Amino acid sequence: MSDGKVCRLATRKSPLALRQAEIVSKLIRSTMNVDVELLPISTSGDQRLDWNLQDKGGKGLFTKELESALLAGEADLAVHSAKDLPTDSPEGLCLSCFLEREDVRDVLVLREGVVSPKVLASGSPRRVAQLKNRFPEANWIEMRGNVETRLKKIALYEEADGTILAAAGLRRLGIERYAGLIFEHLNVEEMVPAPGQAAIAVQTRLGEEHKFSGLGHPATEKAVGLERRVLEVMGGGCQVAVGAFSDSNYLRFFHQKTGFLKLDARNYSEEELTDELIGRIK
Incomplete structure (x- = not known):
């Protein structure tokens, strides 16, 4: 943090992004006893409203500039909608935590x-x-x-x-x-949500993730971790019709090749579940 007392938080400039940044800021102030300074940034996805997101790849268009601010030391953390994040972080950055997710529908x-x-x-x-x-x-x-x-x-x-x-x-x-x-x-079986939907992600520099990990919600982190793993093995991005939503009992999945699937997640590992999905796609 810039002087030990002020935490600089990078966020997009949209009303929703700023609201999510405020949620994280409030949590930091109440649990870490430090002040928060917002660093609103306009991303390429925000600036180029003429772009077709499918043609441009979608993922990363709303995160790259925030990540650059982190790497340059201009911010201490960045706040993202988890569903906007690529499954791999840029070198030198990592995901610290996911806050408790909202209504996923x-x-x-x-x-x-x-x-x-x-x-x-x-x-x-x-x-x-x-x-x-x-x-x-x-x-x-x-x-x-x-x-x-x-x-x-x-x-x-x-x-x-x-x-x-x-x-x-x-x-x-x-x-x-x-x-x-x-x-x-x-409902989530009529429209399977995007992996990470409704969860707020906190991103930091590698080695500093422990500073904010206490903000995370364990059940959300477990669920979103599985959903993002599913997206990764499917080679997913904004161009692929993939939905994945995990709760404590089931993994609900949608793919353009399989349609809707509902897998019992209670007695299977993450690897077993993703292997099953890969087999269904083939």
């Missing part, structure tokens, strides 16, 4: 009065693949921007009939309803 957002949407907005292959059976006639487009911007594009500008958002993001922003829109929470 996805939310289908439709404009009021829309029953059979003609145009749905999502740049996530995972979400598109899982909702195609429900809305086989819908055309899918990518819609960029923060949560508020996307809601406005649906409700006011009618750029699409609906979209899909993470319940955790909506809750952290305090958005329970929005004029002109209907929110439907999708």
